[in-house]
Amino acid sequence: MNRFYNTLNQELYPRLPTSFQNLACTLGGWMRYRSRFSAHFHRTLGDWLAHPNRSVDELHELQRSRLDSMLLAARDNVAYYRDLARPSQKKDPVQAMAETLSEIPPLEKRAYRDQPYAFMSRKALRPRLYAAQTSGTTGTALPLWHSPETLAEEYATVWRMRQQVGAGVDDPYLSFAGQMIVPFEQETPPFWRTNYYAGQTLFSIYHMTPKNLRAYVDAVHTAPARYVQGYPSSIHLVARALLEEGRPLPKGKLAGVFTSSESLLAFQRETIEKAFGAPIRDRYGVSEFAVSMTQCDEGRLHVDMEFCIVEVEVAEETEEYETGPLLITGLSHDATPMFRYRIGDVGTRAKKPCPCGRAGDSFLEVDGRIEDYVLTPDGRLVGRMDHVFKEQLEVAEAQILQRDTSEVEVLIVPRDNYNESSQRSVIREIRSRLGGEIGIRIRLVGAIAREPNGKFRAVKSEVGRNAP
Ligand SMILES: [Zn+2]
DSSP states (O other): OHHHHHHIIIIIGGGSOHHHHHHHHHHHHHHHHHHHSOHHHHHHHHHHHHOTTOOHHHHHHHHHHHHHHHHHHHHHHOGGGTTOOOOOOOSSHHHHHHHHHHTSOOBOHHHHHHOGGGGSOTTSOGGGOEEEEEOTTTTOOEEEEEOHHHHHHHHHHHHHHHHHTTOOTTSOEEEEOSOOOSOTTOOSSOOEEEETTTTEEEEOSSOOOTTTHHHHHHHHHHSOOSEEEEOHHHHHHHHHHHHHTTOOOOTTSSSEEEEOSSOOOHHHHHHHHHHHTSOEEEEEEOTTOOOEEEEOTTSOEEEOTTTEEEEEOOSEEOSSEEEEEEEEEETTOOSSOOSSEEEEEEEEEESSOOTTOOOSOEEEEEEOOOOOOEEOTTSOEEOOGGGGGTTOTTEEEEEEEEEETTEEEEEEEEOTTOOHHHHHHHHHHHHHHHOSSSEEEEEEOSOOOOOTTSOOOSEEESSSOSOO
């Protein structure tokens, strides 16, 4: 089914007239709205909003009871977790969770990738599940499945944060994300499409040349909107254009700007808040829907403790904080449970409570989502190129390197079933984002080197360093 939609998207959509593309975006928006904002979503969000001041003890109790029932269900229904020990009987929830988790070795992405079906619960009804992929932080495609309840709770974490600044589910908005909604060849505005159902204006992040950005500035002023969402790298480019033209949005027009998927850098925050006249609220989430952290007024990322458990493998520690790789356990992730999943990001957890007053775990920062832009011969900065590999299941690992604007070099660690058609598919995906002018050199390699800090970078560009 996914393959069918992909073909539709790649082959048919770009040939439709703009008005039909708007209809397609509207249909997509309707389907997303229906799946996200279900009865379970409203129930969950309603419960969380009704208990805004849960104490840290209450949150730990809640985590413990969810962890125990997930674990018992996994023992019964998930092949990979058949031999898990029973949950700890200790009375204190913090001690109990620590003991329960210490019996489970951390889960590596590789272990999941090698046998994803071994993680699927026998109780999960396949036709109900939403299939997805992630490019992860290692340029590797992973197949994922989510139950409608997981999806609903993921969006409950998103909307608890958004409602705090006054944005509502039915408000109109502008989005800047990775979908290819405007055909690459299009040279004149509109570089956006409309989802009439949700009042969403979807901007292409692949047409942001200095010349085209003028049209974006006009559209940001005229399209109805109460908030903005998307990748900080793309929103930042538009923010800069708004300021350069001396046309920032009037303060208070928007309730907030909601960024995710990449690390939000300090200079981006400043420019974006100034240009859009609204506060930024960043969120750390992952395609696995197994962790959520949402930002408060103080700029800290609070763990949504009803939804997940986050452990830090401490590598560095002071009196104020502890830093290290994150292990995440999604408490709503029932279709393919993962315990202590090593997500590949590094976080710095504060040891003292946040001055904002919200109880529970909070992070000063989460790092690991910084990627470079690729700079094309015609002067466009294109972010999130790691998305190219989202659907490439024949690619084990990949990295895009760029030394000058004329060419990109693509390192690929092939799987056994990698063949010429996989290669064509990779090139097609890259061309659809970067255009026909740039040179693409593919090199098959046995491994891809990590950075000195051990992290993987999917895109490294000397001309498109992540601060444009
Ligand atoms: Zn706070």
